[in-house]
Amino acid sequence: MPRFAANLSMLFTEVDFPERFAMARAAGFEGVEYLFPYAYPKERLGQMLSDNQLTQVLFNLPPGNWDAGERGIACLPDRVEEFQAGVDQAIDYAKALGCRQLNCLAGLKPANVSDDIAWQTLVSNVAWAAGRLADEGITLCLEAINSRVDMPGFVLDTSGKVLALIEEIDADNVRLQYDLYHMQIMEGDLVRSMECLLPWIGHIQFADNPGRHEPGTGEINFSNVFAAIDAMGYDGWVSAEYRPTGATGDSLGWFPGKA
Numbered sequence: 001m002p003r004f005a006a007n008l009s010m011l012f013t014e015v016d017f018p019e020r021f022a023m024a025r026a027a028g029f030e031g032v033e034y035l036f037p038y039a040y041p042k043e044r045l046g047q048m049l050s051d052n053q054l055t056q057v058l059f060n061l062p063p064g065n066w067d068a069g070e071r072g073i074a075c076l077p078d079r080v081e082e083f084q085a086g087v088d089q090a091i092d093y094a095k096a097l098g099c100r101q102l103n104c105l106a107g108l109k110p111a112n113v114s115d116d117i118a119w120q121t122l123v124s125n126v127a128w129a130a131g132r133l134a135d136e137g138i139t140l141c142l143e144a145i146n147s148r149v150d151m152p153g154f155v156l157d158t159s160g161k162v163l164a165l166i167e168e169i170d171a172d173n174v175r176l177q178y179d180l181y182h183m184q185i186m187e188g189d190l191v192r193s194m195e196c197l198l199p200w201i202g203h204i205q206f207a208d209n210p211g212r213h214e215p216g217t218g219e220i221n222f223s224n225v226f227a228a229i230d231a232m233g234y235d236g237w238v239s240a241e242y243r244p245t246g247a248t249g250d251s252l253g254w255f256p257g258k259a
């Protein structure tokens, strides 16, 4: 089976964030990810990881003002300085936590910015970030997020757009973050798509659709999809990024490592 990780921004939310590490470990996970580490000192997060023998799989670059609705600033021409400072902050945390992958949220395109300017800004920011991360041996992931349900206006909403960006940047450490939930909404044909995209996929996440809940609550045949991910030779992490319909422990029927 794939190497499964738990997304602590969505799983185990029945307890406060610091307690979720131990809950994940007790459930049988060896890797965790979450949206952002920046509200906590890196030393404290490092301690929670080591206390629970967990690997930090991934987190996101600073997204701008998340609470105000921003979903990344990489495509915003007037925020380049802030973007670059965010990359440096993320690298600082990643090095302290032993995290080898960071996700760059492309952002929502403002109405007063043209498609072309947003794209050129994204290309130049991602190229700059890739260079900084390469110096540290860190991979930069770019997630395609659905613009039909969850994030209208998100600039990178298809795997094709992410691949076009990866091609334009042409750096070995830039990879596609393939989230089965978003891709089921935007593209479908999940197994065949992953087989085609495999050389560019750096990270996989999942939730069922519709609802973004645990496997078995929607239309995706997860036992077949997980078997196919194994069969195609993907050896990265596969992170559970869903909202459990009840207690997290009761949502883990799909997880072979379940304690």
Ligand SMILES: O=C(O)C(=O)[C@@H](O)CO
Residues within 6 Å of the ligand: 035, 060, 103, 105, 143, 145, 179, 182, 205, 241
């Ligand atoms: O929403 C998702 O999907 C994610 O992976 C988050 O990291 C936010 O982009």
Ligand SMILES: [Mg+2]
Residues within 6 Å of the ligand: 143, 179, 205, 241
């Ligand atoms: Mg995701």
